[in-house]
Amino acid sequence: MKAAMNRKIKKAYPLPKLSSVAEQMPPSGIRLFFDLVLTMDDVISLGVGEPDFNTPWHISQYAIEKIETGFTTYTSNSGLMELREAITDNVRKTYGLSYDPVREILITVGVSEAYDLALRALINPGDEILVHEPCYVSYKPLISLAGGSPRVVSTRKENGFKVLPKDLASNCSRRSKAFVFNYPCNPTGVTYSKKELEALASVIREKNLFVISDEIYHHLSFDHPHISFPILDGFKERCLYLNGFSKGYAMTGWRIGFACGPSPLIALMTKIHQYTMLCASVMGQYAAIEALKNGSEDTVEMKNEYFRRRNYIVKKLNDIGLSCHVPGGAFYVFPEIPACFSSDLEFANQLLKEERVAVVPGSAFGRDCSRHIRISYAYSVDKLKAASERIERFIKRHQG
Amino acid sequence: MDEILKILEKDGRQTPEEIAAQLQLPVRQVAKKIAEYEKKKVIIRYKAVINDELVPQEGDARALIEVKVRPQKDKGFDGVAEKIYRFPEVVSCMLLSGTYDLLVEVTGNNIHSISNFVSQKLSQIENVQGTVTHFILKKYKENGDFFTVTSKDERLPVSA
Ligand SMILES: Cc1ncc(COP(=O)(O)O)c(C=O)c1O
Numbered sequence: 209m210k211a212a213m214n215r216k217i218k219k220a221y222p223l224p225k226l227s228s229v230a231e232q233m234p235p236s237g238i239r240l241f242f243d244l245v246l247t248m249d250d251v252i253s254l255g256v257g258e259p260d261f262n263t264p265w266h267i268s269q270y271a272i273e274k275i276e277t278g279f280t281t282y283t284s285n286s287g288l289m290e291l292r293e294a295i296t297d298n299v300r301k302t303y304g305l306s307y308d309p310v311r312e313i314l315i316t317v318g319v320s321e322a323y324d325l326a327l328r329a330l331i332n333p334g335d336e337i338l339v340h341e342p343c344y345v346s347y348k349p350l351i352s353l354a355g356g357s358p359r360v361v362s363t364r365k366e367n368g369f370k371v372l373p374k375d376l377a378s379n380c381s382r383r384s385k386a387f388v389f390n391y392p393c394n395p396t397g398v399t400y401s402k403k404e405l406e407a408l409a410s411v412i413r414e415k416n417l418f419v420i421s422d423e424i425y426h427h428l429s430f431d432h433p434h435i436s437f438p439i440l441d442g443f444k445e446r447c448l449y450l451n452g453f454s455k456g457y458a459m460t461g462w463r464i465g466f467a468c469g470p471s472p473l474i475a476l477m478t479k480i481h482q483y484t485m486l487c488a489s490v491m492g493q494y495a496a497i498e499a500l501k502n503g504s505e506d507t508v509e510m511k512n513e514y515f516r517r518r519n520y521i522v523k524k525l526n527d528i529g530l531s532c533h534v535p536g537g538a539f540y541v542f543p544e545i546p547a548c549f550s551s552d553l554e555f556a557n558q559l560l561k562e563e564r565v566a567v568v569p570g571s572a573f574g575r576d577c578s579r580h581i582r583i584s585y586a587y588s589v590d591k592l593k594a595a596s597e598r599i600e601r602f603i604k605r606h607q608g
Numbered sequence: 609m610d611e612i613l614k615i616l617e618k619d620g621r622q623t624p625e626e627i628a629a630q631l632q633l634p635v636r637q638v639a640k641k642i643a644e645y646e647k648k649k650v651i652i653r654y655k656a657v658i659n660d661e662l663v664p665q666e667g668d669a670r671a672l673i674e675v676k677v678r679p680q681k682d683k684g685f686d687g688v689a690e691k692i693y694r695f696p697e698v699v700s701c702m703l704l705s706g707t708y709d710l711l712v713e714v715t716g717n718n719i720h721s722i723s724n725f726v727s728q729k730l731s732q733i734e735n736v737q738g739t740v741t742h743f744i745l746k747k748y749k750e751n752g753d754f755f756t757v758t759s760k761d762e763r764l765p766v767s768a
Contacts, residue, residue: 242766255766345768394768516615516630523629566765589626590619 233349238572241556245566252595253566254583257394259458259539261513263495264506267457270498271491279490285482287315287466288493294500295466303436305444311471314478315496317488319424319452319465320346321481323388326420326448326467327354329476336383338417340371341574342542344394351388359384362576365544368533369396373407377415386418389437392425395573395582396542397518397535402435409440419447424465425538427456427507430515434537438468445470455538456507457499462492514539517585521592525583528600529607539586542570544579548606552578562605563598612641613650620654661747661755668715670699670744671722673730675710676737685709688735697725708740719743 238255245251262268286292292309300306307313316322323346331337331354339347340361348358361379363369376387389408392399400408412419421437438447452465465488467477481487499506518541522534525543532543549555552569559565570580585592609617615627624639631638645651660668677688685703692712693701700713712730716722722741731739747755 236768238766238768242764245765251765253765256763257767258763260761260763516611519632520626520629568766589622589630593626 229353233352236345236349236572238345238568241566241568241572244557245560248560248564251560251564251566252591252598254585254587254592254595255566255568256584256586257540258460258586259455259510260586260588261458261510263457263459263462264499264503267459267495267498267503267506271462271495274494275491279494281490283315283487283490283493285487286310286313286478287488288490288497291315291493291497291500292466294497295468298500299436299449299468303439305436305438305449305468307468308471312468312474314467314474314481315488315493316452316465316467316481317485318454318463319422319450321485321488322450322452322465322467322477323347323420323422324350324354325477325480326450326473327351327356328480329473330354330386330418331356334383335385336381338376338379338384338387340389340393342369342393342395342570342577342580343388343573344390344422345572347388347390356385357383360575361387362574363396363398364576365533365580369393369398369542370400370404371408373411376408377411380411380415380417384415384417386420387412388420388422390422390424392429392434392535392537394425394538395540395568395570397538397540399429399431399434399536401432405435405437405440409437409443412446413442417446419443420450421447422450424450424452425455426451428511428514428539429537430511430518431536448473453496453499456510457503458506458510459492459495459499462489462495464488464492464496514585517587517589517592520589521583521585521596524592524596525599528596529603530581530583530599539584541583541585542580543583545581546603546607548608552581556581558606559599559602563602565595565598565602610641612638613645616642616651616654657751657753659753659755669718669722671714671716672742672744673712673714673726674708674740674742675712675730676739677709678735678737679709680735688733691733692730692736695725695729697722697729 292313295313296307296309327350333355335356336359337351337356338359338361340363351358359379361371361375363371419437423436426434438444438449448467448469450467453459453462521541522532525532525541529546530543532541535541545552545555552571556567556569568582570577570582611631612627615622624635624642628635628638677685679685680687689701689703689710692698697714697716698712699715702711703709704711714722714725716725726739726741749755
């Protein structure tokens, strides 16, 4: 009887054919590598995309107090008013921009959600969205998922991985609707001067594009103050400004981000958000309020530490044969691999096997990036030193 | 504080080359600065921070002792303080504001040897008016370093 039942269970119902759109999405290059790293011991990983600092204690403490006093409910779909007001104040003080906390701001589950919502609210079938490469791994797949076609504007090492106005212009077609822009950039660390941004802005105006500006690393601009895209002339109306708490405040796990932009777009994003998320986590939102109100010193301290590490790792990598430019921000370097390696994948796999150092192959970030790797310096100088000694040994061995 | 000192205060093993790279300074300038600090005793010496919670030694007791002192005419508290901190049992000694004057950290083989030190030596010093001894039961954090929790890297080894 029991055996018969088991047999019945084994002949279980076969799943229906799953979404072909989802199935056709390429797996993240980071994911594949990650699975391999997890099987190994004693790995020094330079593959992490999040800060090594803990969330500043006063921020965690504030959220804990809120939980203890019973603030554990849903919030308004747009997010806590107090948080939206704090964002308005902060963006006004930092960039001189004024966004209406009622109609022009939405609190999201990280910049990740804000970006996804923006695409879903913008894209109609056939629309083309321009993205620069190399870029953050989520950009292209989510454009496709929202029914758009990503169109790549390649950036090159010779130009310090900056998007050139002429490349942006020559990649525009009549179907191009928006440009997704990220600076300081993951994975290259590129930042832009006001002049460079204005040159891009004039192409964007001319081609009548909208801009999604992902400025999640804005606290980490080392060589000049960060310039926000919507401050450029006419761009408060033409740009959706995305930012969040993950990187600058070391709050990745709290999952809070936000979008500021034209009210009709924010309203549509809020409508989708209300059905899919309801709201971002209330504890995270309270933590974010404390971060904005009392966390600016923490961000400066962390930035100073990243700055020193950047200087250290850039010098070290160039010394040992991984040539790279000096990234102006974020916490990544994107060096070129030596000629004796056939590809980024070979380099990363061999390095992991022989010396137990994990780096991310460049091709995870774009199709023309197979001669590069991403190295994160969200690690103590001690760790960076140990890792670069291993990498040096590895390169020497292969160069023979 | 000078950035060089800040770095060394956290990690005394960093070399002038490493520090120079981080601060974008010439190595020679950094090396010279460090030598000066050493000479002037700004940098007194380099040592390891040992978590004695993990190497519990037999015969290792510690206490914090509050000491009330009658200040002397010319020297204030300094004379008495010196008489106290010269004892090898004393590992730190500070003058404080508040209800007592000196806070003295003392080591000994056990509670008895510390008690003896307090009764036979410390409280016998002229102008020491009274003491309150607190034995240290457990150390959680000292000079910014955690002693009870190990700070493991909880991050996923590879992420976006
Ligand atoms: C450029 C960029 N945008 C967005 C994100 C996602 O951030 P969040 O944690 O706010 O979802 C990341 C995280 O790595 C990123 O690098």
